[in-house]
Amino acid sequence: MGDMQGALDELQAAAGVLGHRNPKVWEIYVKIGDLLKAAGDYTQALRAYDAALDVSPNQVSAFTQRGILNQEFDAYEKAEKDFESAVQLDPTNPQAWSGLGIAWMYLEHALPDGKPKGYDSYDEGSIFALRRVMSLQPKDMVTLSNLVMAENRVCDWSYKKEHEKAMKQALRERASRKENFAPPFHAFEFGYSPKELLVNSKYLSKRISESVQHRRKLVPPNPAAANLTSSHKLRIGYVNGAGFRNSTTTARCLQSMFKHHSKTVEIFCYALSSDDGSRERSSIQTSCDGGWVEGSRLTDDELAAQVSKDEIHILVDTTGYTMKQRTEIFALSRAPIVLSFHGFPGTMAAKFVHYLSSDRLTSPPEYQSYYTEKLALVPYSYLINDHKQSRQEVTSTTEQITRTELGFNEDDIILASFNQLYKIEPKIFKVWMRIMREVPSTKLWLLNFSKAASKYLRKEAAAAGVAKDRLVFHSKFPKDIELLAKSHADLFLDTPLFNAHTTGGDVLWAAIPMLSLPGENFAQRVASGLIRSVRMINMSLVRDLDDYAEVVIRMCRRRRVLHDLKQQLRQERQRLPLFATNLLTSHVEISMKMMWEVHASGTKPRHVVVADSS
Template sequence: MDMSSPSAQQLADATTATTARRMDLPELMAAAGQLQAQGQGAAAAALYEQWIASDQSPLRIVACYNWGTVLGAIGRHAEAEAAYRQALTLKSDFIQARLNLGHQLEHLGRKEEALAEWRGIAVQERPTDVFGGDPLELRLHALNNMARLLESERRYAESEALMRQSLELKPDQSDVLQHYVHIRQKQCEWPVYQPVGQVTPNQLLTSTSLLAMLGLSDDPALQLLSAQRFVAEKVVKYKDKPFHRRFGPARREGRLKIGYLSGDLCMHAVGLLTAELFELHDRRRVEVQAFCWSREDGTAQRARLLRGMDKVTRLVGVDDESAARAIAQAGIDVLVDLQGLTNGARPNILAYRPAPVQVSYLGLPATSAIPGVDWIIADRFVMPEEYLPYCTERPIYLEHCYQVSDRQREVAPRPERSRYQLPEDAFVFCSFNNNHKFTEPVFDSWMRILGQVPNSVLWLLSDNEWCRANMLARAARHGIAAERLIFAPRVAPPEYLARFALADLVLDTFPFNAGTTASDCLWMGTPILTCSGRSHISRMAGSLLTHAGLPDLVTHSLQEYEQRAVQIGQNPARVASYKRFLSEHGRTSLLFDIPGFVRELEDKLEALALPLRERDAAAR
């Protein structure tokens, strides 16, 4: 043991005191707290373990609880489980210990056991803890964690019921309201804004997450407010010297260093779109690094993405401040955030400003309002100038479509329609967008389209059983037979791409347009009809179609969208014309000019970043 280290000396002194039984509980807690503050969680856990083994006082229950908390914090979940169970052996009505036991069981993958622990508390009208605590808050803790876990397990109906129960007990729970709104979207439960308990309509609106708002309204002001609310509540307020000046190199020289920040460099839409971008960067001009916390999914796509980088820094288990420091120390000129405020985002990293130029791209097709992110990659269709007042970032306008793509994607052989129960002679409308993008007005429009196009079917992705049941019920209300809605299972990317050839016309969603899906169907030569609105995300597919040379498939109201779909459905020759155009010109269009896209992007980023090198050197 290195006795020169204060923490090591402190542990040695504390251990001696414990062995001699000279340390009381407050002293123990203070010593363990100091060790934790110094990053010595294992030492703090050992200290608790020694004290518990040598002390038989009634206060052992508190030490057992704290021991479990320390063990859980350092990822030793099986030992934490044992510590909490020891506390519960001493007092079975120790509710806080039982709640935390549930968390450890969840970490250990024993999810049904975790639910059982929480359920035992949630069913109590006034759970009473041996050490006090607000009975309502204890019950809400159990209800909300059950709902969260069930949602992650895709048991949406059970999860929603628990959220409703929680909100009826306490309406002003912004985080619960956020999940309540989005879980209704996932099930196609319309209207999404369904009253519950004493929750006001304003609370529902102001608690809506940015992701949910993107699918509910194309009002860019509402989207901006959702982003700003999240940032105000969740993102660190860092006002000190930017990290790129505090920890970066004194002078930046040589090739432009571009860092990509993401948790989605794997089998994910972002990972599927960006692989060729990383590969085509000109290594004579730029160095490409990834800073990622992506899951190691073992796929060939993940391996390809990693090969496309000059260096990969994994940030799993690294706190945000340390991650920002590592980026700054790497001397990154431009940090491209591929995450925004989407699931798993780490906006605090950007708030520390680890790079002189920080750019939002692709992962969030909207403003993020993240402090420190000054730019967003766009084109003039997806982000017209009238949108700019609702965007905290400034646009980097490209002549190419803002959305990069991958020309190297693997495609399976074309299947037969019978494989997916599609009628051979039917006109096949299609939407493979995620179901949470489906809205009541658009689905009603689809039903009216089917009603006006004889011998047509709608081929849909089905995410879950509740969504499917709700869509079938809605179709029945429009007089559309159930067999005219055909549900597609999720399949591997090569098969997913191949089956686009079986559709006649893809129907886009609104206001949450297709992004990757639109790129996929156009690459496969199948036309998509879209409706473009006022927001970035409601103009994605319109941008792709414009750059592919098919602007006549862009409509600007649901009425026009519906009329155009009926016209095309009643005239299959138009579909043949669109498919012929895409076959002859689609893959050579500006949309899929990926080498040109990469060169233009490098030019734009160099123009922004290189002049800042001298300024930053002078500012030190």
């Protein structure tokens, strides 16, 4: 740090000597910005790049670096302008094209009605920009991973096989150097095996551990670690990177849990992002009887020290390797037990994470080698909801939305998949097209997460001999009518690559039967736990893709079967384990108490399995 400060002082002195209007001073400002950015002072770095462009407004490096910082501040429109300026000045600059591609990926969601000049959508612009980078730097595997994500979001499968092959090779090369390659959450869509996912996450966690090793010694000891009694009130600390905001499914899960927690636990919450003013976040904060910590302005070290001060027995990571992650907090923490819960659907592969919350179908015994954590298994789904309390609109006998209003005929068989479109693979889409060819009265109902996706999927459908108009796309529905609208679907088709998670609970509450093909990794088996929790395993879990097609075709040709399944869900949903919030919360609590009892006995973490008490 001293060397950096010295270099910074020298550069600032040189800038002072030259004077702000000297045409050569822009280079010094860029170097100052680079040093400040490396030191994590993004605000001052941004000002330095502003100064450089004020002096010399045609500098590619200044535009590019300022664009990168604007992305750090989530100012993607500003970043877009910076990167566009950079590529106009230098059309062969890969860093500028890469930044532009990433900015457009985010703007597709931030500005759903917008599009960049010359393209039909931000997603298509992003694909063009990232392919441009690959033409300039064919071995840039980081850009390739971003390109694959962009292509998956619009279901552009033109290069899917060769890209997945390259992604697997890139992972092997990085692993040979004991390095992480792909962001673990996105790795689920890259076709990696469970062992490859484990290796990828392991080297990320190793790097995190090593980066904080010298700082962990400075974190105060946690008195709870020495308290080996199992009879006292457990102090549970929930950490959420998104700050328990309404936009996250984890926040809605925790809101449900906290309303039903027993008096034998004390809840602490550590919000790592600012307040969004939502009722959900406010409800969670009210439920925290132990304490609430606004952590967005605290360093990882300060938060780890706060956890020790709060004497937390079990620190719960509800974010994992997803957006807004601050995994270093858990590597620094002196909490006796760290539990991964709900946020990341798979192994963290980290020595500092002791348990993973799951259920018996999502993580069966034969797949335990795919996890470094000990498993805390509940008898029904580990995903908790409060639909019975908060989503009663679907139980109304008055129909508020008709099939016709949604664009369907009364005699259509509506096959729906409301999952994110990146979860659709060519092989499952091929199965869906086979079903639709054999049952002409079917229509496929998808959500329009990307404006460009409908074009690509309809093109794939036409190539498979299915009329384009049999694919129906809708934008996301407002929450107050979402489940009412979706309840018109006759059957939900799950995606094997990455199952429906929260969406699965939603459609089952809306009385839509669900069909799923379980895979091997966590994200590919969550629907199995949901289906078991509505007691439909025999009807809804299939063995392979051929079985998937044949079961759906058989159901569609015997419409009475679909009708009876929907009626069964309508009649039973108030009594099904999946929607028994008290029951599911108690199972999670019991698993936590079992973890603590293992710790209190002086033994290392081991698998805990909660018996069915319903």
